[in-house]
Amino acid sequence: MAASVSDNVEIRQIDDTKGKGLFAVKDIKKGDVLFEERPIVSSQFLWNELYKYTACEYCLKSLETAEQQCQRLTENPVFTLPFPECCEAKVDKYVVCPQCQVVYCCEECRTAAWTEYHRTLCMGPSRQDGDHPLARLCEAWRNTHYPPETSSIMLLAKMIAMVKQSDDKLSVISMFSQFVNLPVNKEEEMAHKLLGENFQHPLELLRQMLAESLFEESVQQWYTPEGFRSLFALVGMNGQGIGSSAISVWAKNCEKLPLPEDEKQKLDSFIDQVYEDLDRVSGTFLDCEGSGLYRLQSACNHSCLPNAEITFPHNNHCLVLEATEDIKMGEEICICYLSGCDISRSRHSRQKILRENYVFHCGCPRCLAEADDEDVTSEEEEEEMDEEDDDEMKE
Ligand SMILES: [Zn+2]
Numbered sequence: 604m605a606a607s608v609s610d611n612v613e614i615r616q617i618d619d620t621k622g623k624g625l626f627a628v629k630d631i632k633k634g635d636v637l638f639e640e641r642p643i644v645s646s647q648f649l650w651n652e653l654y655k656y657t658a659c660e661y662c663l664k665s666l667e668t669a670e671q672q673c674q675r676l677t678e679n680p681v682f683t684l685p686f687p688e689c690c691e692a693k694v695d696k697y698v699v700c701p702q703c704q705v706v707y708c709c710e711e712c713r714t715a716a717w718t719e720y721h722r723t724l725c726m727g728p729s730r731q732d733g734d735h736p737l738a739r740l741c742e743a744w745r746n747t748h749y750p751p752e753t754s755s756i757m758l759l760a761k762m763i764a765m766v767k768q769s770d771d772k773l774s775v776i777s778m779f780s781q782f783v784n785l786p787v788n789k790e791e792e793m794a795h796k797l798l799g800e801n802f803q804h805p806l807e808l809l810r811q812m813l814a815e816s817l818f819e820e821s822v823q824q825w826y827t828p829e830g831f832r833s834l835f836a837l838v839g840m841n842g843q844g845i846g847s848s849a850i851s852v853w854a855k856n857c858e859k860l861p862l863p864e865d866e867k868q869k870l871d872s873f874i875d876q877v878y879e880d881l882d883r884v885s886g887t888f889l890d891c892e893g894s895g896l897y898r899l900q901s902a903c904n905h906s907c908l909p910n911a912e913i914t915f916p917h918n919n920h921c922l923v924l925e926a927t928e929d930i931k932m933g934e935e936i937c938i939c940y941l942s943g944c945d946i947s948r949s950r951h952s953r954q955k956i957l958r959e960n961y962v963f964h965c966g967c968p969r970c971l972a973e974a975d976d977e978d979v980t981s982e983e984e985e986e987e988m989d990e991e992d993d994d995e996m997k998e
């Protein structure tokens with residue numbers, strides 16, 4: 604199981620409202636890796652999997668070659684990529700579960716999955732059988748949670764299976780209980796976010812289906828309506844998105860090729876063209892996607908002026924936190940939960956997104972500073988706010 608230790612950071616309790624935070628225990632330079640960690644549990648999103656974004660069942664590494672991925676995503680079966688040596692897909696290392704044929708990127712992943720949860724969740728020859736209780740659970744989830752996806756019911760199923768399979772159930776349970784718990788009204792907001800406005804019915808349905816397909820006595824509290832809502836909110840609140848793509852690995856390796864200047868430029872514009880083609884056919888859905896629970900990362904709070912960022916440099920679920928500023932010993936380490944374009948938006952817009960998606964009020968230094976000039980709102984901003992109010996009414 605993933606032990607995440609780091610010489611650079613520690614988790615500290617800040618106060619009752621802010622909860623936990625991550626702090627530097629030494630001076631860190633901009634660009635340094637703060638830590639690298641594997642999730643306690645992770646799972647691919649179910650629509651993503653259904654649409655043949657093939658990933659290792661355990662570590663979410665994308666399993667296609669960069670060329671295969673390009674062919675599928677551009678819907679062009681004869682698409683060829685130059686410099687195939689820049690693709691790192693190790694197809695000869697792939698192995699399957701002998702019972703259900705699910706694919707792993709290597710023997711280590713197959714063994715880890717089997718030891719942690721797959722012995723319980725393996726559907727054997729019934730994997731293609733839509734009537735299998737777990738298949739029905741997945742289908743029920745897909746029918747309530749459409750792309751863009753942010754979570755998967757299989758994350759909960761894996762958590763239960765991990766408890767089931769462990770010789771030390773209490774320590775697995777206590778590991779999950781370290782994650783942030785929300786007050787009841789926030790739990791409902793989270794369920795609303797994941798399952799839509801009328802979340803009560805699908806939530807109850809999922810609870811019953813999970814209890815029928817995968818009951819574990821030592822965590823019976825998870826199966827009560829209140830317990831299930833809490834567990835659900837925990838996964839929604841703490842789940843970190845994961846993305847992997849053979850194409851981006853290929854492109855990154857291409858950049859490092861020692862080529863003469865003119866060939867380098869030619870390759871650069873070829874890569875730009877590849878991404879344009881991908882965008883035209885597949886839009887933003889390029890990666891194998893999933894989510895996971897990370898012990899250290901989940902303690903890292905948001906700031907609109909972050910000093911660190913999350914990357915997935917290994918093309919799998921292994922997360923790396925990198926300093927984007929010099930960080931002094933004792934300083935809190937913060938990441939930005941907002942996407943690249945949302946971060947440049949106004950305080951009002953940022954706080955709205957954070958409230959809706961992460962159910963908290965941002966009190967970061969940037970938000971505090973901008974609160975002072977709130978009354979000098981630009982005209983553009985007013986319009987934006989009006990539009991948002993309209994959107995709110997439509998919802
Ligand atoms: Zn793997």
Ligand SMILES: [Zn+2]
Binds near residue numbers: 727
């Ligand atoms: Zn299996």
Ligand SMILES: [Zn+2]
Binds near residue numbers: 908966967968969
């Ligand atoms: Zn802020």
